Amino acid sequence: MKTKVLLFVASMILSATAIRAEKAVAGPAGGRLLDTEPARAEFVINAARKGEIRFYDAALKPLAPVQQVVTVTAEPAAGRVKLEVEKTEFGFVTKEAMPAGDPYRVVVQVRATPEAKPQNFRLDLALGNCGGCQRAEYACTCESH
Numbered sequence: 001m002k003t004k005v006l007l008f009v010a011s012m013i014l015s016a017t018a019i020r021a022e023k024a025v026a027g028p029a030g031g032r033l034l035d036t037e038p039a040r041a042e043f044v045i046n047a048a049r050k051g052e053i054r055f056y057d058a059a060l061k062p063l064a065p066v067q068q069v070v071t072v073t074a075e076p077a078a079g080r081v082k083l084e085v086e087k088t089e090f091g092f093v094t095k096e097a098m099p100a101g102d103p104y105r106v107v108v109q110v111r112a113t114p115e116a117k118p119q120n121f122r123l124d125l126a127l128g129n130c131g132g133c134q135r136a137e138y139a140c141t142c143e144s145h
């Protein structure tokens, strides 16, 4: 039992470290910028609580999706849900709203083309506002936490 708790704590510390390293650049639409190649991608929760993936060029100008394939998996305590996505002019959006029960883990998988190696991004979806940067917690850009 104790070992399990320690492993859990260790994995929490590891994921917190990974998130901190990605926090530097703010997503233009208020979301979390993902380090995708070649186009940059942003994961943002819109006003309808749907998850959007938006693509940008190196200068963070919006790009229409070309051949990218995206999947979004939410992992709330109630159980893992793979959300279907549809293409928009700027990227993709989930057909359904993100499940209730945040904070929870979300895995966004992006492939540059259907044949490309998938890039996986894990983020902790917390929708409350950060007191430091005034952004949503999942998109926080503060250095300190």
Ligand SMILES: [Zn+2]
Binding pocket: 130, 131, 132, 133, 134, 135, 140, 141, 142
């Ligand atoms: Zn912040």
